[in-house]
Amino acid sequence: MATETFEFQVEARQLLQLMIHSVYSNKDVFLRELVSNASDALDKLRLEKLRDDSLDADVSDLHVEIEVDKDARTLTVRDNGIGMSYDEVGQLIGTIANSGTAKFLQELKEARDDKDGAGADGLIGQFGVGFYSAFMVADEVTLLTRRAGESRGTRWSSRGEGTYTLETVDEAPQGTSVTLHLKPADPDNQLHDYTSTWKIREIVKRYSDFITWPVRLVPEKTDGDADGDEAPEPETLNSQKALWARSRDEVSDDEYHELYKHISHDWRDPLETIRLQAEGTFEYQALLFLPSHAPHDLFTQGFKRGVQLYVKRVFIMDDCEELLPPYLRFVKGVVDAADLSLNVSREILQQDRHIQAMRRRLTKKVLSTVKDMMAKDPERYATFWREFGAVLKEGLVTDSENRDALLAVASFATTRSEDEPTTLQQYVERMKDGQEDIYYITGDSRQSIENSPHMEAFRAKGIEVLLLTDPVDEVWADTVGEYEGKRLRSVAKGEIDLDAEGGEKDGGEREKQNEEYAGLLGWMKEQLAEDVKEVRLSSRLTVSPACVVSDAHDLTPALENMYRAMGQEVPKAKRILELNPDHLLVKGLNEAYKEREDRSGLVETAELLHGLAVLAEGGQPKEPARFVKLVADRLERTL
Numbered sequence: 056m057a058t059e060t061f062e063f064q065v066e067a068r069q070l071l072q073l074m075i076h077s078v079y080s081n082k083d084v085f086l087r088e089l090v091s092n093a094s095d096a097l098d099k100l101r102l103e104k105l106r107d108d109s110l111d112a113d114v115s116d117l118h119v120e121i122e123v124d125k126d127a128r129t130l131t132v133r134d135n136g137i138g139m140s141y142d143e144v145g146q147l148i149g150t151i152a153n154s155g156t157a158k159f160l161q162e163l164k165e166a167r168d169d170k171d172g173a174g175a176d177g178l179i180g181q182f183g184v185g186f187y188s189a190f191m192v193a194d195e196v197t198l199l200t201r202r203a204g205e206s207r208g209t210r211w212s213s214r215g216e217g218t219y220t221l222e223t224v225d226e227a228p229q230g231t232s233v234t235l236h237l238k239p240a241d242p243d244n245q246l247h248d249y250t251s252t253w254k255i256r257e258i259v260k261r262y263s264d265f266i267t268w269p270v271r272l273v274p275e276k277t278d279g280d281a282d283g284d285e286a287p288e289p290e291t292l293n294s295q296k297a298l299w300a301r302s303r304d305e306v307s308d309d310e311y312h313e314l315y316k317h318i319s320h321d322w323r324d325p326l327e328t329i330r331l332q333a334e335g336t337f338e339y340q341a342l343l344f345l346p347s348h349a350p351h352d353l354f355t356q357g358f359k360r361g362v363q364l365y366v367k368r369v370f371i372m373d374d375c376e377e378l379l380p381p382y383l384r385f386v387k388g389v390v391d392a393a394d395l396s397l398n399v400s401r402e403i404l405q406q407d408r409h410i411q412a413m414r415r416r417l418t419k420k421v422l423s424t425v426k427d428m429m430a431k432d433p434e435r436y437a438t439f440w441r442e443f444g445a446v447l448k449e450g451l452v453t454d455s456e457n458r459d460a461l462l463a464v465a466s467f468a469t470t471r472s473e474d475e476p477t478t479l480q481q482y483v484e485r486m487k488d489g490q491e492d493i494y495y496i497t498g499d500s501r502q503s504i505e506n507s508p509h510m511e512a513f514r515a516k517g518i519e520v521l522l523l524t525d526p527v528d529e530v531w532a533d534t535v536g537e538y539e540g541k542r543l544r545s546v547a548k549g550e551i552d553l554d555a556e557g558g559e560k561d562g563g564e565r566e567k568q569n570e571e572y573a574g575l576l577g578w579m580k581e582q583l584a585e586d587v588k589e590v591r592l593s594s595r596l597t598v599s600p601a602c603v604v605s606d607a608h609d610l611t612p613a614l615e616n617m618y619r620a621m622g623q624e625v626p627k628a629k630r631i632l633e634l635n636p637d638h639l640l641v642k643g644l645n646e647a648y649k650e651r652e653d654r655s656g657l658v659e660t661a662e663l664l665h666g667l668a669v670l671a672e673g674g675q676p677k678e679p680a681r682f683v684k685l686v687a688d689r690l691e692r693t694l
Contacts (some may be wrong), residue, residue: 058220060218061145061220076409082191082247085235086132086190086249087258089186089189090121090266093133093134093231094268096138096230096231099136100114100203108291109415110203112204114204118270118272119132119266120134124250125250128237133233134230137230138203138230139209139231143210145221155464173670186233189233191646194237194238194494195214198210199232203230207223209222222455228447244454259293263293265293265300265391272290274289312325315328321346321350323346323347325345329421330342339413341362343610344386345419345424349385349442353384357393360376361374363375367392379414381447382454383450385420429464436568442533444525447462448462449531451531453532458535461564466593467522468521480539481494487517492541492543492544495545496520497529498523498524504522504524512594512595516553526617527686529619547611549592549607575645577590586629597636597637600667601634602633602668603669662682
């Protein structure tokens with residue numbers, strides 16, 4: 056049959072022009088696409104042979120082969136798979152396969168403007184047009200194919216300029232070979248020298264390492280090769296070891312650990328390996344790892360999170376953020392989906408219902424694994440929580456669906472023990488008779504908050520308090536609000552009357568004290584009006600003369616600072632000054648207030664008392680220089 060020339064569909068011509076002239080961030084994907092197509096052809100032949108044993112096809116050594124010719128500047132990808140008939144070539148290569156042409160072109164145009172190019176790269180292949188990506192790197196593409204069971208083959212050729220040729224050939228091996236006549240290398244345009252064998256090895260290792268079939272590189276011919284010499288064996292480039300697709304008893308821990316180190320760039324073994332296989336209407340496999348140490352940049356804005364996404368063992372994306380929530384950003388691993396479109400873009404992933412279902416399942420699997428570790432291996436759990444507890448607690452704020460599961464695996468430092476943390480369940484089981492609330496305190500360190508004046512009455516009465524020292528603790532405790540009907544209450548916020556829980560003072564004594572100090576409290580509120588919203592007697596102090604607390608529904612200073620650091624404007628809330636009516640300093644001040652008509656000399660004492668209370672909780676007086684001068688003057692008078 057003579058060679059025939061055809062025109063591409065209008066849409067196909069537009070697509071070719073976009074492929075050829077658009078600037079992609081990573082042109083290497085062309086080889087991924089051709090190898091993936093070849094792998095699919097091998098899969099199809101294997102299935103066809105199983106269905107029809109009479110099919111005249113050799114399936115003894117199914118493989119993909121890559122050959123380069125540096126002198127001719129060609130790269131050939133061939134397979135001995137199912138191949139295509141003459142009509143199939145015209146349908147599959149001459150047109151864009153039933154793939155929503157207009158939609159594809161629109162999305163590709165939008166992807167061209169993507170700043171990092173990831174959107175454009177991701178769209179290649181999504182609509183079954185991976186073959187066209189060859190024109191990003193080639194001036195001319197030739198395809199030679201013969202369908203298994205047929206005697207004659209087909210040659211297709213095009214320069215990507217709107218037309219292609221088709222001809223029938225008598226001699227053609229079973230399968231398909233695609234030969235690219237490569238453009239000159241252009242490093243400035245990210246166009247590498249694809250006749251370089253090291254570059255071929257790199258691309259196959261990155262994108263196609265776990266493909267089922269061997270991907271072989273034919274050795275380059277040299278001037279020293281004689282006609283009678285035995286040709287060197289092709290080099291197999293891919294490992295074919297998709298550990299997630301093999302049963303657990305076929306894989307050693309060392310193999311899992313090596314995979315973890317490869318994908319995480321961590322030289323230490325993982326703390327835990329998690330396997331998951333989902334079957335049914337949507338199939339996927341996952342192999343996840345919990346690291347043994349938190350990376351140094353875990354809380355930085357540029358931290359790369361997400362696991363590797365594969366589709367049918369073909370690498371798609373390095374950091375797929377959509378598969379796990381941000382508070383599990385430390386988890387490393389691989390997810391291999393069977394039914395996703397190859398090379399889906401990040402935008403499509405965000406909307407894909409299968410991805411959302413996978414995200415929910417993977418999240419629950421990770422949390423259940425941590426829970427099992429907590430019950431069966433407390434030492435390893437302690438390591439995990441020490442390294443990742445702070446980031447996991449972010450989920451208490453952002454993931455209401457899994458909040459109960461997160462609370463079940465969370466543990467906290469407590470006044471009950473110097474070394475052993477406690478869960479909320481354990482805290483509730485130990486609560487004193489009559490205690491209605493779960494008490495906690497937040498701060499920068501255990502030492503500073505244990506010595507806080509807010510803790511004095513709780514320590515005196517033996518009431519357990521959770522000691523929370525991570526910045527996120529300020530937020531999640533307010534967000535969660537309660538646990539098993541018990542309110543979470545900060546010992547540094549609102550009014551806390553521990554006398555109602557077994558205290559020594561009855562209501563009459565407290566009322567008497569309020570009457571006794573009423574004048575002083577009102578006067579101090581007037582003098583400190585710029586800094587405090589109220590001055591009252593405290594039931595939480597036993598040793599210190601005073602403390603400052605936040606109102607029940609106000610932001611704490613730590614939260615205010617946190618929001619300001621994130622660029623949010625929040626009004627500064629005035630605090631409440633609480634006085635210890637049993638402290639000698641407060642008693643003396645009250646007596647002086649009652650005895651003196653001229654109380655101007657007591658104003659400095661009120662300021663000092665407020666400043667000491669601010670310092671005691673780790674804060675800073677509004678005017679540090681003035682506060683220091685007042686202290687120095689007062690010391691001078693006592694000498």
